[in-house]
Amino acid sequence: MSLAACQLKRDAYGRLILISENGKHHVGVTPVRAFPIAAPDEGLSLINDEGHEVGWVDRIADLPAASRELLAEDLASREFIPEISRLIGVSSFACPSVWQVTTDRGQAELTLKGEEDIRRLSPNRLLIADAHGIQYLIRDLSQLDRASRKLLDRFL
Numbered sequence: 001m002s003l004a005a006c007q008l009k010r011d012a013y014g015r016l017i018l019i020s021e022n023g024k025h026h027v028g029v030t031p032v033r034a035f036p037i038a039a040p041d042e043g044l045s046l047i048n049d050e051g052h053e054v055g056w057v058d059r060i061a062d063l064p065a066a067s068r069e070l071l072a073e074d075l076a077s078r079e080f081i082p083e084i085s086r087l088i089g090v091s092s093f094a095c096p097s098v099w100q101v102t103t104d105r106g107q108a109e110l111t112l113k114g115e116e117d118i119r120r121l122s123p124n125r126l127l128i129a130d131a132h133g134i135q136y137l138i139r140d141l142s143q144l145d146r147a148s149r150k151l152l153d154r155f156l
């Protein structure tokens with residue numbers, strides 16, 4: 001069911017409620033992005049507490065402002081993928097190594113267990129998993145400064 005004719009609101013406990021066009025209430029729905037990195041604003045599924053899809057959003061921008069805001073709040077509370085904008089330094093070129101990086105959320109330190117924890121998503125996009133399970137994104141390798149690319153090349 002598309003969200004165009006549905007209503008989205010929050011209950012007193014902070015859970016998202018989807019009210020379908022036929023008036024059925026789906027309490028505690030969870031928004032899940034179909035393509036969280038490649039197309040974060042397109043393809044969003046609303047899953048009920050039993051794991052079934054009860055709603056679909058083609059484009060978040062097409063929703064009313066109130067629904068967009070509710071979905072953005074919920075997604076932000078569950079999704080945490082800092083974007084690396086600069087590599088400051090690495091402790092060693094052998095793994096495990098500790099990296100000091102600058103992200104869109106400030107300075108961070110991550111531990112890379114092995115080169116296999118660096119996944120190439122596209123020719124210019126990388127996803128790096130640290131030893132604590134946090135995923136870091138490099139959205140565009142070409143946007144990194146020369147020193148950062150040189151450090152990163154030692155691991156690729």
